[in-house]
Amino acid sequence: MGNQVTTRWVYSFGDGKAEGRAEMKNLLGGKGANLAEMSNLGLPVPPGFTITTEVCTYYYKNDRTYPSDLKEQVTTALAAVEKSIGAGFGDPENPLLVSVRSGARASMPGMMDTVLNLGLTDITVEGLVRRSGDARFAYDSYRRFIQMYGNVVLGVEHHHFEDILENVKRDRDITLDTQLVAADWQAVIEGYKQVVEHELGRPFPQDVHEQLWGAVGAVFSSWMNQRAITYRRLHDIPAEWGTAVNIQAMVFGNMGEDCATGVAFTRNPSTGENAFYGEYLVNAQGEDVVAGIRTPQHLTIAGKQANKSDLPSMEEVMPEVFHQLDAVRLRLEGHYRDMQDIEFTVQQNKLYMLQTRTGKRTAAAALKISVDLAAEGVIDRKQAIQRIDPASLDQLLHPTLDPKAQRTVIARGLPASPGAASGKLVFSADEAETQAQLGESVILCRIETSPEDIHGMHAARGILTTRGGMTSHAAVVARGMGRACVAGAGDLRVDYKGQTVTVRGVTIKAGDLVTIDGSTGEVMLGAVPTIQPELSGDFATLMGWADEIRRMKVRTNAETPLDARTAVKFGAEGIGLSRTEHMFFDADRIVAVREMILAETEQGRRAALAKIEPMQRKDFVELFTIMKGLPVTIRLLDPPLHEFLPNSDAEMEEVAKAAGTDILKVRHRAGQLHESNPMLGHRGCRLGISFPEIYEMQARSIFEAAVEVFKESGETVIPEIMIPLIGTKKEFDILKAVIDKVAGEVMTSSGRKLEYLVGTMIELPRACLQAGEIAETAEFFSFGTNDLTQTTFGISRDDAGSFLPDYQRTGILEHDPFVTIDVIGVGELVKIAAERGRATRPDIKLGICGEHGGDPASVHFCETVGLDYVSCSPYRVPIARLAAAQAALSTEQTNRD
Secondary structure: OOOOOOOOOEEEEEOOEEOOOHHHHHHHHHHHHHHHHHHHOOOOOOOEEEEOHHHHHHHHHOOOOOOOOHHHHHHHHHHHHHHHHOOEOOOOOOEOOEEEEEEEOOOOOOOOOEEEEEOOOOOHHHHHHHHHOOHHHHHHHHHHHHHHHHHHOOOOOHHHHHHHHHHHHHHHOOOOHHHOOHHHHHHHHHHHHHHHHHHHOOOOOOOHHHHHHHHHHHHHHHOOOHHHHHHHHHHOOOHHHOEEEEEEEOOOOOOOOOOEEEEEEOOOOOOOOOOOEEEEEEOOOHHHHHHOOOOOEEOOHHHHHHOOOOOOOHHHHOHHHHHHHHHHHHHHHHHHOOOEEEEEEEEOOEEEEEEEEEOOOOHHHHHHHHHHHHHOOOOOHHHHHHOOOHHHHHHHHOOEEOOOOOOEEEEEOEEEEOOEEEEEEEOOHHHHHHHHHOOOOEEEEEOOOOHHHHHHHHHOOEEEEOOOOOOOHHHHHHHHHOOEEEEOOOOOEEEOOOOEEEEOOEEEEOOOEEEEEOOOOEEEEOOOOEEOOOOOHHHHHHHHHHHHHOOOEEEEEOOOHHHHHHHHHOOOOOEEEEEOHHHHOOHHHHHHHHHHHHOOOHHHHHHHHHHHHHHHHHHHHHHHHHHOOOOEEEEOOOOOHHHHOOOOHHHHHHHHHHOOOOHHHHHHHHHHHOOOOHHHOOOOHHHHHHOHHHHHHHHHHHHHHHHHHHHHHOOOOOEEEEEOOOOOHHHHHHHHHHHHHHHHHHHHHHOOOOOOEEEEEEOOHHHHHOHHHHOOOOOEEEEOHHHHHHHHHOOOOOOHHHOHHHHHHOOOOOOOOOOOOOOOOHHHHHHHHHHHHHHHOOOOEEEEOOHHHHOHHHHHHHHHHOOOEEEEOHHHHHHHHHHHHHHHHHHHHHHHO
16 A cells, blocks of 8 residues: 555744745745745744645535544644743643634735634633733733634624623723723623623633634634625635635733734835834734724834824834834845735734735835835836736826815824825715715715725725724725725714714714815815826836836727827827717707708708718817827717607707707607617618718818818828728728728818728627628727627626626626626637738737726736737726736746746
């Protein structure tokens, strides 16, 4: 018999060595891998071990049971920790206490459960009293353990414990937990144990091994709790990744005045400034800092002064330990070559490191840190580009408060996540979500946020909390989502029941308008005007680097001068889609458009079109002038005609009057044009085939505008005229002949030679398959992936919202196909069309102009197909520029591999 290979489920760390390392993140989770790495670096990490993510996968595949040899491996690892610490798990005289924490591959702050002080029982707590010589500390640790374990593992609601603590404090006439003495904590412990027994019908577990396995099970189970599922959906984290469990010897920040605990960032996560940044609490445990129950103190003197705090900094209170921590900060950042988020505890003046991970940061900070690290030679420009999440740039392109605007500041908190936001005040996550779905802008106000609020935070424009510091849940999550956030505005008094918040005699009710500024921490009454962002400095530097690397061009979808100017400011290299019908809806034109639709003869239609033509020409002159010779792709009329007709009697009356006819005729024509499925009806090139005079008028406006701009500015415009919804080569050829004929007429009358391209929008599966034939006459293709997705799936984009979430929840579709391109279906058609088009016409210009043009994952796909450009809405241009650079780097890497 050969030796049976046993799977290794457990990896130990501590004492300056570890069985794992940073690269083993998939197996050990982020926290476990980094604890191992810090141990290998010789940093002071309390010893412990990690149960791998593979156990989590096994647990869910095997009806929530564990591998048979796991228990034995845990026992061996636990014995090593006992030996290292010189204490025994469950030993009545010298008890070892451990923390049990989750640790997934991707950081999920606050989403999963933690248990501290595990290993305390009625017997071992007495051993802790004797060992520490501090009864108050020992009983405080025990009551914390019962509360955490009771809530996380046994499922006893939080408020039961809170009530008991409040009652004891009321009886003793005390406001702060720190004022309670040992005997008070003993009374709290008795109350807590009674609550557990009353709620569950069985006593609180006194067997330390039962406690340990209960906590491990709770961590694995929390991977599938509602808030973790929501977080994964928002951040595209696959469920099958699973979580690891880290079991580590406890060190105590709450053993007295020479103890502390804290959270720090190696640079400022809001601004990116290279300054040590963080908070700590003396005589506390880690959860106290992030839970926002006590007001934390600043690490540095500079931080304390900047935030006008009168609480002493760690630099003043524990100078020696602070300098050790500062040295660790520089070492970790140098090792990981990125800004780190670290957790530490000081026990009796000895520093211990409990965690390091790449720190979450605002987009502005991410840019500054990347550009600075590249300037410092720590990383190169390519790495700097790859470190920025393109979607996060959204935060920088959004408004800040107008400094000249009047503002009524009613309170101040901490500037936890930058940007300014105004909206109606709401007090619950559910209400935030409901109001946002109705199109309202809302500000979510909570005493403190918890992971259960994640859906409401996502829906809100801004988040306001009355408790918590810069490292609280609200602050970290808001920065990650790019929501403005003011945290710890302690003067505000929130009344959930009455749905009000009061401050210095001012009462604001739910639904009232407020403004918050996440860059200054100010809370203001009413809506305050905002100004557009400045895109200079680090942003311009990094975008310059991205532009040097990317292959694809980035254009914009624009038909108004404002959109075109905004896009140029954001670095657009042309217009990839100008939707001419948007120009038809203007109040002064719609009458002429309706007159054209009502006309029963070609002569009548031409008379109405003659009124529209000068307006249409003026539109193109403006766009060509703004774009200064950059390419402009103009799509001819696309929507069905009935969209331009009125619905109400009053409007029909008006149209009838303008057209010199009666309302019955208008009604009759509206009835004639009615279609059961207009998106698949008489629209796009089909209108051009029925009424070629419409496309003639549009082509003439375009060519005359090009001539006019040349005369005025000497700028040569090469318009790209795009015929929508082509399904056959014959349709395209007929309409191209119409356009060529008009071009010839304009050249003759103006005496000027015109250069132009005629191409098509590829948005039907048939056009993808016939691309080789269509390319014989079409000079460019632009993929209209909104319609191509609708026609490939047979799903109406306007109605898909009601059932697509079910498809994502059940795993039929990973993403909404209208947000991120469906690579294997719609993407395959794009590939076929690109290949067949190029086979016929090697120099054919290929672009994409659906919403997907601004989605980073879709941009990546466009690079793999070799498209020449993507086109997206103006505000997404910088996102597409960065995504295109990252896609080019990734393709280069793939080719190298």
